[in-house]
Amino acid sequence: MSNTTHPDTSRSSDESAHAEVTVPRSPELEVEQEAALRLWVILSRAHAAIASHAHADVARSGLTLAEFAILEVLYHRGPMLLGEVQRRILVSSGGITFLVDRLTAKGLVERRNCDKDRRARYAALTPPGEALVAELFPAHADAITQAMRGLAADDQQVVAEMLRSLGLHAAAKPLP
Amino acid sequence: MSNTTHPDTSRSSDESAHAEVTVPRSPELEVEQEAALRLWVILSRAHAAIASHAHADVARSGLTLAEFAILEVLYHRGPMLLGEVQRRILVSSGGITFLVDRLTAKGLVERRNCDKDRRARYAALTPPGEALVAELFPAHADAITQAMRGLAADDQQVVAEMLRSLGLHAAAKPLP
DNA sequence: ATTACATTTCTCAGTAGTGAGATAAGCGAG
DNA sequence: CTCGCTTATCTCACTACTGAGAAATGTAAT
Numbered sequence: 001m002s003n004t005t006h007p008d009t010s011r012s013s014d015e016s017a018h019a020e021v022t023v024p025r026s027p028e029l030e031v032e033q034e035a036a037l038r039l040w041v042i043l044s045r046a047h048a049a050i051a052s053h054a055h056a057d058v059a060r061s062g063l064t065l066a067e068f069a070i071l072e073v074l075y076h077r078g079p080m081l082l083g084e085v086q087r088r089i090l091v092s093s094g095g096i097t098f099l100v101d102r103l104t105a106k107g108l109v110e111r112r113n114c115d116k117d118r119r120a121r122y123a124a125l126t127p128p129g130e131a132l133v134a135e136l137f138p139a140h141a142d143a144i145t146q147a148m149r150g151l152a153a154d155d156q157q158v159v160a161e162m163l164r165s166l167g168l169h170a171a172a173k174p175l176p
Numbered sequence: 177m178s179n180t181t182h183p184d185t186s187r188s189s190d191e192s193a194h195a196e197v198t199v200p201r202s203p204e205l206e207v208e209q210e211a212a213l214r215l216w217v218i219l220s221r222a223h224a225a226i227a228s229h230a231h232a233d234v235a236r237s238g239l240t241l242a243e244f245a246i247l248e249v250l251y252h253r254g255p256m257l258l259g260e261v262q263r264r265i266l267v268s269s270g271g272i273t274f275l276v277d278r279l280t281a282k283g284l285v286e287r288r289n290c291d292k293d294r295r296a297r298y299a300a301l302t303p304p305g306e307a308l309v310a311e312l313f314p315a316h317a318d319a320i321t322q323a324m325r326g327l328a329a330d331d332q333q334v335v336a337e338m339l340r341s342l343g344l345h346a347a348a349k350p351l352p
Numbered sequence: 353a354t355t356a357c358a359t360t361t362c363t364c365a366g367t368a369g370t371g372a373g374a375t376a377a378g379c380g381a382g
Numbered sequence: 383c384t385c386g387c388t389t390a391t392c393t394c395a396c397t398a399c400t401g402a403g404a405a406a407t408g409t410a411a412t
Contacts, residue, residue, distance in 0.1 A: 033317050035332040036324040040226060042336045046222040046343035048266050050216060056351040072409055090224050091369050097392050099369085119377045119390045141209050143352065148212040150345025155338055156211040156361065160218045162327055162335045167222035169326025175232040176319065240398065259360060268400050273362055275399085295360040297409045359408070367400075373391075382386090 026143055035107065037067035043138060053147035057140050061132070066091055068140070071125065075133040108132060229323035233316050237308070242267055242275055244316070247284060247301065255288065255300035281296040284308060 008025040051065070069089040074080060080088075086096040100123050103109035108129030114120040125133065148156060228240070234244040245265040250256060256264075262272040276299050279285035284305030289295040301309070324332060 029321075032329045033321045035329045035336070036321040037317055039324060039332045039336045039339075040230070040320050042339045042343065043219075043223055043226065045266070046339040046346070049343045049346035050219065051348070053346060053351060054216070060352075066369080081390080086217040086391095090221070093391070094371065094393075095369060101392095102368095112309055112392095115389080119375095120390070124364070142259040143215055144216050145205075145209045147346045147349060148215060148342065149349075150342040151338055153208050153211045156215045159335055159342070160211070160215045161213075161337045162331055163218045166324065166326040166335070167218065167225045170222070170229060170323045171226035173229070173323060174324075175229060176234075242398080262361095262381085269361070270363075270401065271399060277362095278398095290360095293360080293408070295405095297361070353412100355410100355412080357409085357411105359402105360403085362406100363404075363405075365400105366402105367398105368398100371396105372394100374391105376389100376391085378389075379387085380385105380404100381387105382383105 018156045050144070050147050053143055054140070057143040058136070061136055066095070067103055068104060068136075070099055070123070071129060071133045072137065074109065074123060075130060075137070079122045081114065081120050082111075082122070082123055085123055103129070226320070226323050229319055230316070233319040234312070237312055242271070243279055244312075246275055246279060246299070247305060247309045248313065250285065250299060251306060255298045257290065257296050257298070258287075258299055261299055279305070293327070299303045 055065050058065055061068075063071070066089060070085055073085060073088050082096050082100060083093075085100075086093060091097075091099065100109055100111065104111065108126060109123055110126050112122040114122055114126055151159065217296055231241050234241055237244075239247070242265060246261055249261060249264050258272050258276060259269075261276075262269060265272075267275065276285055276287065280287065284302060288298040288300055290298055327335065328344050
């Protein structure tokens with residue numbers, strides 16, 4: 001089964017074990033919080049559900065989602081600085097080193113020095129890496145598409161647009 | 177920084193390293209796939225961005241998101257069979273045992289036998305666990321609410337409704 | 353009752369990462 | 383030039399899980 005972690009905050013009407021409100025606050029805030037918490041649960045579930053399909057698909061080739069994401073971004077955008085890849089696929093700094101190491105060990109990716117900046121290094125697909133992505137990508141795109149069929153394509157665009165705002169705002173906001 | 181794993185599939189116009197299309201397919205499918213892949217990226221990013229705020233908030237009390245999710249669901253719904261908690265917070269079967277063990281070690285949760293089914297066990301908050309959730313929840317709800325401010329509350333409801341369809345469909349679909 | 357199967361939790365070896373700090377290089381002001 | 387700050391990658395000890403399978407119990411059909 002698919003698996004991700006998220007809170008459950010659906011207080012369905014009065015069946016909650018703790019209905020008493022200790023601090024009465026503004027009704028607007030209450031409504032806003034309810035919407036936000038509900039969306040958080042649903043967002044987590046939707047992400048988990050889709051991710052499990054994506055994961056199951058890439059796992060067939062012995063890759064993790066993070067590995068596949070790297071291969072894919074290098075395939076579609078060409079060689080890229082490690083830091084750039086890191087920001088794109090959202091792993092930690094240690095993570096990108098680790099993942100590129102592993103992909104290098106598999107012969108799918110290689111590091112290249114950067115002439116302009118001797119601290120920096122490029123990640124680039126090797127020919128076998130390129131061949132692998134070319135082979136895997138169509139089926140993967142199809143798996144994602146199938147998994148997304150719960151929503152019509154035009155609704156998908158609406159959701160995407162809204163989630164983009166949401167994500168940008170949250171990413172921009174400094175962590176507490 | 178926040179961190180999650182997801183593919184990057186944004187082929188912005190023609191700067192892609194691989195623009196040649198090998199197999200010409202139906203334009204509808206092409207459009208559908210583009211929408212689906214784009215949504216997958218954006219969904220992943222939005223989830224990661226919000227999750228990092230949620231994570232930073234609960235981490236202040238030395239809890240993981242999964243632990244907090246368990247405490248919260250037990251707080252709001254009362255004692256619950258382990259399997260039920262597992263399905264709600266979406267962890268593996270091993271995960272729920274492990275997490276409840278850890279919360280038990282922290283004195284926040286206890287197991288109770290089930291009279292009707294001797295295989296099954298309840299998870300329930302201890303008084304300290306209940307007190308902790310009562311103390312943490314308001315600030316946590318606030319953190320989530322703040323993180324979600326990229327979208328107006330009514331838009332949040334629209335997105336939530338759509339994501340619910342998406343998630344239910346994907347969760348129902350058997351994995352390949 | 354017996355057999356076969358399903359469900360619930362637990363076990364545990366394994367893994368995919370994280371994150372804090374180290375190292376090295378570039379960058380700008382004085 | 384050189385001091386202080388920033389940026390890019392790497393190191394490594396650590397962790398929060400996963401997932402496959404075991405054990406125990408329930409359930410149903412013959």
